[in-house]
Amino acid sequence: MATTTHDTMILSILLKEPSYGYEISKEIKTITDGKYVIKETTLYSAFTRMEKNGYIESFVASQDLEGNGKKRTYYRITDAGRDFYKDKCAEWELTKDVVEKFITK
Protein backbone atom coordinates (compact mmCIF):
# COMPACT_ATOMS: atom_id res chain seq x y z
CA MET A 1 0.00 0.00 0.00
CA ALA A 2 2.23 2.77 -1.22
CA THR A 3 -0.15 5.65 -0.87
CA THR A 4 1.91 8.63 -1.91
CA THR A 5 -0.86 11.12 -1.69
CA HIS A 6 1.35 14.18 -1.96
CA ASP A 7 1.39 14.02 -5.72
CA THR A 8 -2.37 13.76 -5.76
CA MET A 9 -2.76 16.82 -3.55
CA ILE A 10 -0.37 18.93 -5.55
CA LEU A 11 -1.81 17.92 -8.90
CA SER A 12 -5.37 18.58 -7.76
CA ILE A 13 -4.36 22.15 -6.96
CA LEU A 14 -2.59 22.57 -10.28
CA LEU A 15 -5.71 21.35 -12.08
CA LYS A 16 -7.28 24.72 -11.42
CA GLU A 17 -4.34 26.93 -12.39
CA PRO A 18 -0.55 27.04 -12.34
CA SER A 19 0.94 27.72 -8.96
CA TYR A 20 4.20 27.66 -7.02
CA GLY A 21 5.62 26.17 -3.86
CA TYR A 22 4.70 28.62 -1.19
CA GLU A 23 1.18 29.11 -2.49
CA ILE A 24 0.52 25.41 -2.84
CA SER A 25 1.70 24.76 0.67
CA LYS A 26 -0.65 27.45 1.97
CA GLU A 27 -3.50 26.00 -0.03
CA ILE A 28 -3.00 22.51 1.28
CA LYS A 29 -3.18 23.92 4.77
CA THR A 30 -6.37 25.89 4.13
CA ILE A 31 -8.09 23.15 2.13
CA THR A 32 -7.53 20.70 4.98
CA ASP A 33 -8.59 23.26 7.60
CA GLY A 34 -5.09 23.16 9.03
CA LYS A 35 -5.22 19.41 9.48
CA TYR A 36 -2.28 18.86 7.20
CA VAL A 37 0.82 20.88 6.48
CA ILE A 38 3.23 19.64 3.85
CA LYS A 39 6.94 19.86 4.60
CA GLU A 40 8.91 22.18 2.36
CA THR A 41 11.43 19.57 1.30
CA THR A 42 8.70 17.09 0.57
CA LEU A 43 6.95 19.61 -1.62
CA TYR A 44 9.95 20.73 -3.61
CA SER A 45 11.24 17.23 -4.15
CA ALA A 46 7.79 16.27 -5.39
CA PHE A 47 8.07 19.08 -7.97
CA THR A 48 11.41 17.79 -9.19
CA ARG A 49 10.18 14.23 -9.41
CA MET A 50 6.92 15.07 -11.12
CA GLU A 51 8.58 17.36 -13.63
CA LYS A 52 11.06 14.60 -14.43
CA ASN A 53 8.11 12.26 -14.95
CA GLY A 54 6.41 14.76 -17.22
CA TYR A 55 3.41 15.39 -14.99
CA ILE A 56 4.15 19.07 -14.52
CA GLU A 57 6.06 21.81 -16.35
CA SER A 58 7.86 24.72 -14.75
CA PHE A 59 8.25 28.31 -15.83
CA VAL A 60 9.66 31.29 -14.02
CA ALA A 61 7.50 34.38 -13.62
CA SER A 62 7.33 37.51 -11.53
CA GLN A 63 4.65 38.40 -9.07
CA ASP A 64 2.95 40.77 -11.51
CA LEU A 65 2.84 41.21 -15.25
CA GLU A 66 5.25 44.17 -15.23
CA GLY A 67 7.98 41.92 -13.91
CA ASN A 68 7.95 43.44 -10.46
CA GLY A 69 8.22 41.45 -7.27
CA LYS A 70 9.95 38.19 -6.60
CA LYS A 71 10.60 35.69 -9.31
CA ARG A 72 8.93 32.40 -8.67
CA THR A 73 9.01 29.00 -10.27
CA TYR A 74 5.48 28.18 -11.28
CA TYR A 75 4.26 24.74 -12.20
CA ARG A 76 1.62 23.82 -14.71
CA ILE A 77 0.00 20.39 -14.97
CA THR A 78 0.48 18.51 -18.24
CA ASP A 79 -1.85 16.09 -20.02
CA ALA A 80 0.22 13.22 -18.63
CA GLY A 81 -0.23 14.82 -15.23
CA ARG A 82 -3.98 14.89 -15.63
CA ASP A 83 -3.96 11.21 -16.55
CA PHE A 84 -1.72 10.44 -13.63
CA TYR A 85 -4.03 12.33 -11.32
CA LYS A 86 -7.01 10.32 -12.55
CA ASP A 87 -5.09 7.10 -11.96
CA LYS A 88 -4.17 8.27 -8.49
CA CYS A 89 -7.79 8.98 -7.69
CA ALA A 90 -8.81 5.50 -8.83
CA GLU A 91 -5.95 4.01 -6.83
CA TRP A 92 -7.13 5.92 -3.81
CA GLU A 93 -10.65 4.52 -4.07
CA LEU A 94 -9.21 1.03 -4.18
CA THR A 95 -6.85 1.65 -1.29
CA LYS A 96 -9.71 3.06 0.71
CA ASP A 97 -11.85 -0.02 0.08
CA VAL A 98 -9.00 -2.28 1.05
CA VAL A 99 -7.89 -0.46 4.19
CA GLU A 100 -11.40 0.10 5.47
CA LYS A 101 -11.79 -3.67 5.90
CA PHE A 102 -9.17 -3.57 8.61
CA ILE A 103 -10.26 -0.43 10.43
CA THR A 104 -12.33 -0.27 13.59
CA LYS A 105 -13.97 3.06 14.20
Add this chain to the structure above:
Amino acid sequence: MATTTHDTMILSILLKEPSYGYEISKEIKTITDGKYVIKETTLYSAFTRMEKNGYIESFVASQDLEGNGKKRTYYRITDAGRDFYKDKCAEWELTKDVVEKFITK
Protein backbone atom coordinates in the same frame (compact mmCIF):
# COMPACT_ATOMS: atom_id res chain seq x y z
CA MET B 1 1.13 11.27 4.56
CA ALA B 2 3.04 8.19 5.57
CA THR B 3 0.18 5.74 5.61
CA THR B 4 1.83 2.43 6.34
CA THR B 5 -1.33 0.43 6.39
CA HIS B 6 0.37 -2.95 6.46
CA ASP B 7 0.82 -2.81 10.21
CA THR B 8 -2.84 -1.93 10.61
CA MET B 9 -3.93 -4.88 8.47
CA ILE B 10 -1.74 -7.37 10.26
CA LEU B 11 -2.66 -6.15 13.72
CA SER B 12 -6.36 -6.21 12.95
CA ILE B 13 -6.05 -9.89 12.07
CA LEU B 14 -4.05 -10.62 15.21
CA LEU B 15 -6.74 -8.92 17.30
CA LYS B 16 -8.89 -12.00 16.83
CA GLU B 17 -6.27 -14.64 17.53
CA PRO B 18 -2.58 -15.38 17.11
CA SER B 19 -1.56 -16.27 13.59
CA TYR B 20 1.46 -16.73 11.36
CA GLY B 21 2.81 -15.48 8.05
CA TYR B 22 1.21 -17.72 5.51
CA GLU B 23 -2.19 -17.65 7.16
CA ILE B 24 -2.19 -13.88 7.54
CA SER B 25 -1.27 -13.42 3.91
CA LYS B 26 -4.16 -15.67 2.88
CA GLU B 27 -6.53 -13.78 5.14
CA ILE B 28 -5.57 -10.41 3.75
CA LYS B 29 -6.33 -11.75 0.32
CA THR B 30 -9.72 -13.17 1.26
CA ILE B 31 -10.75 -10.20 3.41
CA THR B 32 -10.08 -7.86 0.51
CA ASP B 33 -11.79 -10.18 -2.00
CA GLY B 34 -8.47 -10.66 -3.72
CA LYS B 35 -8.04 -6.92 -4.22
CA TYR B 36 -4.85 -6.89 -2.23
CA VAL B 37 -2.06 -9.39 -1.81
CA ILE B 38 0.78 -8.59 0.55
CA LYS B 39 4.31 -9.45 -0.56
CA GLU B 40 6.05 -12.09 1.52
CA THR B 41 9.07 -9.95 2.28
CA THR B 42 6.89 -7.03 3.26
CA LEU B 43 4.96 -9.22 5.64
CA TYR B 44 7.91 -10.85 7.33
CA SER B 45 9.80 -7.61 7.71
CA ALA B 46 6.69 -6.10 9.27
CA PHE B 47 6.75 -8.92 11.82
CA THR B 48 10.36 -8.20 12.71
CA ARG B 49 9.76 -4.49 13.01
CA MET B 50 6.59 -4.80 15.04
CA GLU B 51 8.09 -7.34 17.39
CA LYS B 52 11.06 -5.02 17.93
CA ASN B 53 8.59 -2.24 18.70
CA GLY B 54 6.73 -4.43 21.14
CA TYR B 55 3.46 -4.55 19.23
CA ILE B 56 3.55 -8.31 18.74
CA GLU B 57 5.18 -11.32 20.39
CA SER B 58 6.29 -14.49 18.67
CA PHE B 59 6.19 -18.11 19.73
CA VAL B 60 6.89 -21.29 17.84
CA ALA B 61 4.23 -23.96 17.68
CA SER B 62 3.32 -27.00 15.65
CA GLN B 63 0.31 -27.42 13.48
CA ASP B 64 -1.52 -29.51 16.06
CA LEU B 65 -1.34 -30.03 19.79
CA GLU B 66 0.50 -33.35 19.49
CA GLY B 67 3.44 -31.55 17.92
CA ASN B 68 2.82 -32.97 14.48
CA GLY B 69 3.12 -30.99 11.30
CA LYS B 70 5.33 -28.05 10.50
CA LYS B 71 6.65 -25.75 13.14
CA ARG B 72 5.50 -22.22 12.61
CA THR B 73 6.28 -18.87 14.14
CA TYR B 74 3.05 -17.50 15.48
CA TYR B 75 2.52 -13.90 16.47
CA ARG B 76 0.30 -12.57 19.22
CA ILE B 77 -0.71 -8.92 19.60
CA THR B 78 0.41 -7.17 22.79
CA ASP B 79 -1.30 -4.40 24.76
CA ALA B 80 1.04 -1.91 23.16
CA GLY B 81 0.02 -3.39 19.83
CA ARG B 82 -3.64 -2.85 20.61
CA ASP B 83 -2.93 0.77 21.49
CA PHE B 84 -0.89 1.19 18.35
CA TYR B 85 -3.70 -0.29 16.30
CA LYS B 86 -6.18 2.17 17.80
CA ASP B 87 -3.83 5.05 17.00
CA LYS B 88 -3.46 3.77 13.47
CA CYS B 89 -7.22 3.67 13.03
CA ALA B 90 -7.53 7.25 14.24
CA GLU B 91 -4.69 8.28 11.96
CA TRP B 92 -6.46 6.61 9.08
CA GLU B 93 -9.65 8.55 9.68
CA LEU B 94 -7.67 11.76 9.62
CA THR B 95 -5.75 10.79 6.52
CA LYS B 96 -8.98 9.88 4.82
CA ASP B 97 -10.51 13.26 5.63
CA VAL B 98 -7.44 15.03 4.35
CA VAL B 99 -6.94 13.07 1.15
CA GLU B 100 -10.61 13.11 0.22
CA LYS B 101 -10.40 16.89 -0.21
CA PHE B 102 -8.11 16.39 -3.16
CA ILE B 103 -9.87 13.50 -4.84
CA THR B 104 -12.24 13.71 -7.79
CA LYS B 105 -14.44 10.70 -8.20
Add this chain to the structure above:
DNA sequence: ATGAAGTACTACGACAGACATAGTATGACA
Protein backbone atom coordinates in the same frame (compact mmCIF):
# COMPACT_ATOMS: atom_id res chain seq x y z
C1' DA C 1 9.01 -44.16 -4.27
C1' DT C 2 9.33 -39.89 -6.77
C1' DG C 3 8.38 -35.48 -8.12
C1' DA C 4 5.61 -31.46 -8.10
C1' DA C 5 2.99 -28.19 -5.67
C1' DG C 6 2.03 -26.00 -1.45
C1' DT C 7 3.70 -24.33 2.96
C1' DA C 8 6.87 -21.51 5.83
C1' DC C 9 10.17 -19.09 6.07
C1' DT C 10 15.42 -16.18 5.86
C1' DA C 11 18.98 -13.30 3.62
C1' DC C 12 20.41 -9.61 0.91
C1' DG C 13 20.32 -5.67 -1.55
C1' DA C 14 18.24 -1.78 -4.08
C1' DC C 15 15.32 2.02 -4.35
C1' DA C 16 12.11 5.77 -3.54
C1' DG C 17 9.65 9.07 -0.72
C1' DA C 18 9.73 11.71 3.44
C1' DC C 19 12.01 14.71 6.09
C1' DA C 20 15.64 16.87 9.27
C1' DT C 21 19.00 20.33 9.00
C1' DA C 22 20.99 24.08 7.06
C1' DG C 23 21.77 27.78 4.23
C1' DT C 24 20.78 31.52 0.58
C1' DA C 25 18.42 35.48 -1.13
C1' DT C 26 14.80 38.71 -2.06
C1' DG C 27 10.85 41.78 -0.75
C1' DA C 28 7.72 44.13 2.59
C1' DC C 29 7.20 46.89 6.40
C1' DA C 30 7.90 49.43 10.61
Add this chain to the structure above:
DNA sequence: TGTCATACTATGTCTGTCGTAGTACTTCAT
Protein backbone atom coordinates in the same frame (compact mmCIF):
# COMPACT_ATOMS: atom_id res chain seq x y z
C1' DT D 1 18.03 49.09 9.57
C1' DG D 2 16.40 45.02 10.99
C1' DT D 3 12.90 41.60 11.31
C1' DC D 4 9.57 38.77 9.23
C1' DA D 5 7.61 36.59 5.35
C1' DT D 6 8.55 34.74 1.04
C1' DA D 7 10.85 31.42 -2.10
C1' DC D 8 13.64 28.45 -2.63
C1' DT D 9 18.33 24.74 -2.97
C1' DA D 10 21.54 21.29 -1.14
C1' DT D 11 22.69 17.31 1.36
C1' DG D 12 22.21 13.37 3.78
C1' DT D 13 19.61 9.95 6.57
C1' DC D 14 16.03 6.81 7.49
C1' DT D 15 12.36 3.65 6.71
C1' DG D 16 9.21 0.69 4.30
C1' DT D 17 8.70 -1.87 0.20
C1' DC D 18 9.93 -5.25 -2.70
C1' DG D 19 12.85 -7.94 -6.22
C1' DT D 20 15.61 -11.93 -6.24
C1' DA D 21 17.13 -15.96 -4.39
C1' DG D 22 17.53 -19.83 -1.64
C1' DT D 23 16.26 -23.39 2.05
C1' DA D 24 13.42 -26.91 3.93
C1' DC D 25 9.56 -29.46 5.16
C1' DT D 26 4.76 -31.53 3.98
C1' DT D 27 1.22 -33.32 1.10
C1' DC D 28 -0.49 -35.70 -2.61
C1' DA D 29 -0.94 -37.75 -7.05
C1' DT D 30 1.14 -41.16 -10.00
